[in-house]
Amino acid sequence: MSVIDALKNSIRTSLNAFIFILGYMLVFQCIGYSLKMIVSDDFIYNMIQGILEFSSGSINLLAYSHTFVYPMISFFLSFSGLSVLMQVDNILEDIPYSFKSYFISRVFHGISSFGICWMLQYWI
Numbered sequence: 001m002s003v004i005d006a007l008k009n010s011i012r013t014s015l016n017a018f019i020f021i022l023g024y025m026l027v028f029q030c031i032g033y034s035l036k037m038i039v040s041d042d043f044i045y046n047m048i049q050g051i052l053e054f055s056s057g058s059i060n061l062l063a064y065s066h067t068f069v070y071p072m073i074s075f076f077l078s079f080s081g082l083s084v085l086m087q088v089d090n091i092l093e094d095i096p097y098s099f100k101s102y103f104i105s106r107v108f109h110g111i112s113s114f115g116i117c118w119m120l121q122y123w124i
Contacts, residue, residue, distance in 0.1 A: 020090050028053040028083040047072055054081035067121065074117035079110030 001009075032049040039045040043064060050057020054076040061069050080088075085106060089099055 017091065021087050024083045024086045024090070025053060028081070028086075029056065032056070050076040050081065051079070052081060053083040054079070057081070070121065071114045071117040075110040075114040078113035079106050 029052075032052045035048060036045060039048060043061075043066065046057050046060040046064075047068075048057075050061065050072065058073045058076050061073055085103060088102070
């Protein structure tokens with residue numbers, strides 16, 4: 001393969017991945033914003049939004065001074081949000097793996113991070 005062909009292939013693959021990443025982010029942002037009509041409590045709404053798409057939920061939670069804020073952000077970062085999980089599933093579609101096992105491990109990782117952050121709040 002020539003350098004030009006390799007460069008074209010790399011650009012094509014990168015653009016394809018970028019489109020899928022942006023698409024999943026948009027879908028889960030839209031779901032999150034549509035839930036605003038159902039959930040009246042802003043704190044609960046931001047926690048749900050963090051589970052769907054971790055960056056926006058984490059940023060919005062920083063406005064609160066609740067004891068759950070930093071442990072929940074730690075959970076979001078470890079869990080990665082449903083948007084990121086779907087992005088990973090799309091990238092790994094040609095690899096034989098169990099999405100259910102991956103999802104469960106991310107949930108346990110998030111719960112562990114939440115617990116560690118919760119405990120460190122009281123020790124420090």
